[in-house]
Amino acid sequence: MDFLKGAKDFARNPLGIIALFISLIYGFASLLLDSAAEKLTEAERWPLIIFIVIFPMMVLVAFYKLVTKHHGKLYAPGDFKDDKSFLRTLSPEEQEVRLEKEVKESFGQTKTDHIGDLAESDNQGAHDRNNQDEREKRKEEYRRFRQELEKIETQVIDQIAEEHSAKAERNVGIGGTDANFDAFLSFDEDRFTFVEVKVLRSSTPAMTMLDRVLYNAVVADKFFESHFKLILAVVYYFEDDDLERVERFWRRKLSNCPANIELRFIPKSEIEDA
Numbered sequence: 001m002d003f004l005k006g007a008k009d010f011a012r013n014p015l016g017i018i019a020l021f022i023s024l025i026y027g028f029a030s031l032l033l034d035s036a037a038e039k040l041t042e043a044e045r046w047p048l049i050i051f052i053v054i055f056p057m058m059v060l061v062a063f064y065k066l067v068t069k070h071h072g073k074l075y076a077p078g079d080f081k082d083d084k085s086f087l088r089t090l091s092p093e094e095q096e097v098r099l100e101k102e103v104k105e106s107f108g109q110t111k112t113d114h115i116g117d118l119a120e121s122d123n124q125g126a127h128d129r130n131n132q133d134e135r136e137k138r139k140e141e142y143r144r145f146r147q148e149l150e151k152i153e154t155q156v157i158d159q160i161a162e163e164h165s166a167k168a169e170r171n172v173g174i175g176g177t178d179a180n181f182d183a184f185l186s187f188d189e190d191r192f193t194f195v196e197v198k199v200l201r202s203s204t205p206a207m208t209m210l211d212r213v214l215y216n217a218v219v220a221d222k223f224f225e226s227h228f229k230l231i232l233a234v235v236y237y238f239e240d241d242d243l244e245r246v247e248r249f250w251r252r253k254l255s256n257c258p259a260n261i262e263l264r265f266i267p268k269s270e271i272e273d274a
Contacts, residue, residue: 018066022059029055086175086223087184095171098180103146105209106199152271153197156233157183160195168195179219181230191260193229194220200234203242205249214257221259229260237268 029052040048090098161168166187172194173180181194196213200206213232221228234250236243247265254261 025055087169088173088175089169090171090173090180094173094180098171099146099150101212102198103142103149105206105212106149106201107142107145149199152199152235153182155271156197156235156266157195160231160233161185164193166193174220174223177219177223179216179223181216181220185231191227191229192220192224193231195231195233197233197235200236200238200246203236203238203246205246210250210253214253214259217257217259217261226260229262231262231264233264233266235266235268235271240267 029048032048157168157170161183164185164187166185168183168185170183171180172184181196183195185193185195187193196216198206198209198213213230217228217230220230232254236246238246243265247263250263254263
């Protein structure tokens with residue numbers, strides 16, 4: 001009965017189920033070897049001995065990979081004390097994918113073709129010298145913009161964090177959802193405040209960019225039961241004369257979103273001067 005009660009407690013989360021499974025397998029193997037050792041031949045004994053010796057090392061390797069790569073999936077919701085515990089830092093791979101998406105969304109605004117095709121163009125071969133030079137030039141421009149975007153995000157997040165006298169946690173995801181943001185500001189006990197930085201290189205509508213932000217905001221707002229706020233900072237490269245039309249479009253889209261979103265437009269010149 002005590003074992004069954006303990007097993008029930010273990011089975012409440014994935015980590016406990018794994019521990020229970022390992023204990024049962026290792027226990028049965030040890031019990032079998034102890035009770036039937038005299039009845040087994042030497043050839044039958046050796047596989048059990050090898051298993052008992054190697055199994056702990058296999059478990060160690062498996063747990064190392066789980067803890068370092070998938071630690072967020074080893075706990076049940078009941079293991080967390082409050083909603084903040086569901087915040088997680090994105091893995092380096094997730095951060096790279098996220099940054100690549102943001103660069104493509106912003107950089108692709110002023111390009112007629114998809115920026116993701118740049119790498120594939122090298123495989124097709126260049127028969128024309130001018131075309132080859134143009135591709136290399138665009139790829140270099142893409143790399144420079146990627147570096148510039150990272151600096152802009154860091155600078156804007158630091159400014160907003162300083163404004164709220166808060167500490168910014170960069171590249172955060174929310175529990176098991178696919179919602180993620182550039183930063184989380186831990187200063188408001190009643191509301192979970194996040195920061196998302198976007199860059200507009202031109203005044204043309206950025207539908208994909210905006211739709212992704214709104215989707216993440218809706219998911220997060222539902223997760224935190226409306227105790228959620230997003231500060232959306234949009235850094236724009238174009239002239240202020242075009243800003244009114246762009247801002248009107250963005251605010252109209254945001255007005256249909258149930259989540260609490262504070263929209264800010266920041267000229268690129270302010271970032272450069274700061």
